[in-house]
Amino acid sequence: MRDKLIRPTKSRTFELLFLSALMGLLSACGGSESDSEADYGAIKFYNASSNSPQMFFTIDEDLDDEDDDALEATYSYIGYGEATATRDLDxxxxxxxxxxxxxxxxxxxxLTxxxxxxxxxxxxxxxLFVLNGDISNSSLIQYNLPIIDDDNDDDEELFNFSILNLHNQxxxxxxxxxxANETFNEAMPVTQxxxxxxxxNQKLDQEEYIFYLTLPGDDEVLFKSDSVNFPYANQYLLMIKPSNGVGESAFSLDILSWSSYLNLENYGESGKFRVYNGIETHDLLPxxxxQIxxxxxxxxxxxxxxSLAIGEFSDAYAAQRGDYSINLTASExxxxxLSNHLVTLSENVFKTVFFYLSEENVDHDGDGDVDEDGDGFVDEVEVKIQSMVVENNLNESLYQHNMQxxxxxxxxxxPSIRLYFVRSDELIETAQHWRTxxxxxxxxxxxxxxxxxxxxxxxxxxSDIILAxxxxxxxxxxLNQFVLLESDETSGSGYRMTFTNQNP
Known part of the structure; x- marks a missing residue:
């Protein structure tokens, strides 16, 4: 039996109100996939290599057998901190x-x-197979653990979990x-x-919990998670790994269920943002x-x-987790x-706010005709200043790089522009890498x-027109890059393309 490429199920960090519902869903899905009474075991892959590209994980029953009855399954595009679904195997x-x-x-x-x-x-x-370390010299570590299916867990409302420390420092x-309604003062030590x-394996009552990390015998909290609800008698893996975020904590926590995963950053951790001024001057904005x-x-x-000039990025500013209102003025x-635009900053993330100008044709009577006098020109335009919030990609890979x-x-x-990434043996029309x-x-x-x-x-x-x-x-x-396309009256074509590091 040959399988197609399988992408991992991704669950990103959500706000507190969504965590309980999400983990309940993951747990419910997980409980149906394991059947310990059948003659099966299981396999799972987790990527803990922080500078790896997106990885592929292949399971093959027989390398020399092309028979469709032989199992061959490939899980694709597994990034740092991501895992495959657990698969039952003979x-x-x-x-x-x-x-x-x-x-x-x-x-x-x-594939390489x-x-x-x-x-x-x-x-x-x-x-459990874990890819760990620098991808240029990585290790693939195998862990074997029993699949827990205790009838008493349902009766006593317990869940199971094991912990793996993958932080080499x-x-x-x-x-x-x-x-969830307590603090570290009430926390109990679980295991070293x-x-x-x-x-x-550890067992806890099915409740909503906060996890804390300390050094053994120490009361200084190095990491605190958001609260997570565990409403089912299922089995989880808690993976401790280095954080690649912009906050001060060295840790992030990935919770792997049978079918998915959830990433948790240090709760209350600060994030960063910066601003880009892409607002063109305009006669309607005297x-x-x-400068903004x-x-x-x-x-x-x-x-x-x-006083941020056209075409410039601001410095990066550290800011507490929260919802921010943006007000923008002309500096001079x-x-x-612009006023009251929203940007939400979560733990450990880096966001860039791009300000830009848009022109809109005015249709006063709403009939769809913006050239009422029929002279071939739009009768009236209005301009608006808009904001666009983009989350910077902080997963820096050795071999692949994210272009936003x-x-x-x-x-x-x-209305749209195609960007072609043309290699030395290609032309635009034969380029394999492009986006609209x-x-x-x-x-x-x-x-x-x-x-x-x-x-x-x-x-x-x-006609196809090369703008830049x-x-x-x-x-x-x-490093990962922003690729910016803008109008530019000083260039020969009237346009420019610039590259800027996402994480300067």
Whole structure:
């Protein structure tokens, strides 16, 4: 039986109101997938390599057997801190491959293999495979743990979990738990666990909990989770790994259920934001001559960004978790340009707020005709200042890099622009990597290390128009990028394309 590529189920960090519902859903899904009375074991893969590209995990019953009855399943695009669903398997031997897509094809035969191994699946045992360490010298570690299916857990309303410490800067850690309405003062120590050693199974009452990490015998809290509800008698894995966020905590916590995963950052951790001024000067904005000042306001906190010129990014500002109201003024005249726009900053995230101008044709009578006098020109336009909030991608990979494409070209003639990433043996029409960027709508593409000629191409009736082109070199030292498309009266084409690090 051959399977298609399978993408992992992704559950991102949510606000407190959604956590209980989400974990309840994951638990309910998980409980139906395991059947310990059948002659099965199970397998799961988790990516703990922080600078890895998105990985592929293949299970193959027989490398030499092309028969459709032989199991061959590939789980695809498994990023840092992500896991496959747990898969039930017959109690036989399997070949395993961990690989990444270094070329255009995602076919198994074209992947770059990082690890190959074999596994003997045992009845009622979960074989957990963890990719750990720098991807250029990574290790694939196997852990075996019993699949817990105790009838008493349902009767006594208990759930099960084990802990794995994958933070190489901490040889030993202590886990504490409290109920959701308690603090660390009421928390009880659960277990001490060592680096790369899977803890014994633990049982707790089915409740809503907060998790804390300390050093053994210490009361200083190094990590505190948001509250998580565990309403079912299921089995979980708690994975402690280094945080790649912008806050001060060294830890993040991934909770793996049978079918999915949930990432938790240090609760209350600060985040960061910065601002980009993409607002063009315009005859209808006489008070704006090229600089903006921005005020971010939340309960108990205000942050101001002053005198930011066109085409510039501000510095990055640390800010507490919360919901912020944005007010924008023209720096020279203090004329309001925008007010009460929302940006929400969660723990450990870095967001960039792009301000830009949009022109809209005025249709006073609502009949859809914006050229009432029939002279071939729009009778009247109005301008608006808008904000676009983009979350920066902080997962820095050695071999692949995230490109967030942002089209700020406000031109009715070019409602969308295609960006082509052209390699040395390609032309625009043969380029394998491209995306369509609509106005003020972020899109993204992951690019492997190489040298590219990047072209921004728009369509005018039957003609293709090159608006801008730039050279892009990506290597192991490169960072994730914003690719900005904007109007520019000083350039020969009237447009420009710029590249900026997402995490400066």
């Amino acid at each position: 109690n036989i031997d399997y070949f395993l491959e961990v690989a990444w897509q270094s070329d255009d094809s995602s076919s198994r035969d074209d 293999i990082v690890h190959e191994t074999e596994v003997s699946i045992e009845k009622d045992q979960l074989s 901490f040889d030993s850690l202590q886990l504490h738990v409290s109920l 666990f060592e680096y790369q050693q899977l803890s014994d 008070d704006y001559i090229g 000042s921005t005020m971010f306001t939340t309960i108990g906190d205000e942050i101001s960004v002053d 005249t203090e004329q309001p340009l 494409l942002l089209n700020l070209v406000n031109d009715d003639d070019y 960027a609509w106005f003020a709508t972020p899109t993204e593409i992951n690019m492997s290390n190489n040298t590219y000629e990047v072209y921004a191409v728009a369509q005018d009736d039957s 082109s730039e050279l892009l070199v990506l290597d192991e030292t490169s």
